[in-house]
Amino acid sequence: MAFAARLRWVALLVVPAVASILSKSLSSRRGLPLPPVAVVPGGRGWFRLFLDSVALEDPASVRCFAERMTVAYDAASDDYHNAPGVETRVPFFSSVRGFRHPDPDRWNFSYMDRFLFGYRDGETLFGAPYDFRYAVAPPGHPSRAGDAFFARLKGLVERASRRNGGRPVTIVAHSYGGTLAHQFLLRRPLAWRTRFVRRFVPVAAPWGGVVLGMLTLVSGNSLGLPFVDPLALRDEYRSLQSSLWPLPSPVVFGAARPLVTTRSRAYTAHDMAAFLGDIGMGAAPPGEMGRRRLLHHQIKSRWCWDTIDTMGDRESMDRSPLVH
Template sequence: MTQLEVLITLCLVVVAILTQNSNCFFFEKKEPGPPVVIIPGDAGSMLDAKLNKPTSNDGCATIRDWFRLWLNVKEMLPSNVVCGVNNRKMVFEPATNTSSNSAGVQTRISGFGTAHSVEYIDDSWTAYLLGNIGAYAHALVEELLDNGYERDVSVRGAPYDFRIAMSSHRTYFQNLRELVENTYEKNDNKKVVLISHSMGGIFATWFLNLQSQEWKDRYIDSFIALSTPWGGSTDTLQAVTSGYTFGISFISPLVVRPEQRTIETNYLMLPNARVWSANKHFVLSDERSYTASRMDMNDMFRRIGVSTERYNYVRDANEQSGASGVMPPNPGVLTYCIYGDGLDTSDVLDFRGGNFPDSKPRIQTISGDGTVSYESLSACREWNLGDREIKVQSASHSGVLQDDKGIQEILKILLHNK
């Protein structure tokens, strides 16, 4: 036997011994905490589309088989942005209070129930080579796997069409209920933890308040709400006034604004008068200023030429007001509210001296997570959570989900009494 053959044999023997030794640290299987279902936030789900559109003059494809509509970094190139905007636009029918895709556009959500569906918003090689910019909850899922969790068994995703508000989802919440029950059964009848991010916390709270207390007591271990904009966000206000580009400098806000004005959830996530003072003005123009009140918002939309029908439907049909009048009713499960603070965050849009609403506003900032203000994030204090309200200093809106500081807070909760 040659020296190489001896070395290979010894290696095989060592591997066999280690594999059979369950006490060996290298092969030790960790015991996970309770199973997890992750509910993503706004723009946190992969959205596919198929086109069979009437002939158009915008130079975009009218016939196309299933492709990734969101997120697709290749479609973010300046030459492709208009096509993506037109394909994602929605049409609102006031007679039935329904939003639908533009004519000739079909959409579907990719991977419901899988971990992968929330690990990425763009899982293409292009996004990976650009610094893995399509990653979403991937870092959290990887940490869970390192702690004994298993993809699609004990960690799963519940993505949804983030363009439409809760009241317009006809099947999502039933599918979510069935996913929770299935996850419970797959994990030897262990109760499930719901982890939401951003707007997903609004959806999760809505879902939990739809369920009976008996159902929640049987299936839900706890609810971890990350970076939830309980009182709305100025960024969505910017989207429906002047347009919002997520800081991408080569995209014109006026190009994406027509799409953003058709998205129900942009109206859902506007600053909410229940949280803010009646004297708090969010939009300043040469003519007048606007608060978060329903009256002021309607006045503003009429001024900028946006129909008020979608806004009023979304606010009325998705109203969740608890005893305090500020927060939705307590979801009736053990709840944690985790958010970042200490970063400059958009607060007031100042259009004075410009062409309201088509000019770029000057942004007055306030402390928050870089996307949502502290006042909005911390409104969960109305639920009297005590030490289950957790502020992660200097953590960003996405960082609470993706960075080590935020992930460690989540792991403390999941693994503390496994």
């Protein structure tokens, strides 16, 4: 208990993983004209879109879900946006309510149990859910969704600090949330980071990409639901800006290691453009693969800390690169 008492003053701000956003974090209204079985009752108002496992038990609703989740690339603005007729939002920003339970219909486990001991939501514990369909772009490139999230995250960090006596906060970021939080910190001035951020604790962040990202582009993803055909969601997943983010990076995987092997050829991390073309996706939006490479090269930043020590001296933080 003495240890817990010492921890309580360290405000935690959680940037969750994609899987943890599957509760009441993404809603939609003004849906596309779809079969009646796929239309939300009443046809108006906000409703939970991701994850609604009960609705996905109906194959017709799966198609409706896929169309509402799809994003489109606009060449004129060089950015991504929702499908026509779809409006989305991420509720419960600043709280962990939106991602505490990955499936709010079942409440079979809590994503946040290990964080709740000794912390109070909105006082010493804060959450930064986001629209995981989008990624961020390097400075100088448009990213409406990414820029908006970073602006809200900056304000939340500062508010959490003020709420806790002006002390800097600890940012705990899981999986994809770790890569987003890392990019956020890279884009903040050193003076701001020193003033407001005590620790950055990335947990299982895919710094150099994952081969699973290639598998999902080929075969789709059932969202862990046994009654969902993964191929039914493949086109939706391929449309997401964030689907290119976790592709393996040559910086980490190199040029010699085969990641996908077919009867005709093998693909390494240097062959992502050819891989996308051969699986029927065509070319990525202009500049998108180059943006990925630039973002992956930034993982060597000294602000990517490899530490979970929230009680140590700030001046002795381990700032060694996670990737050498």
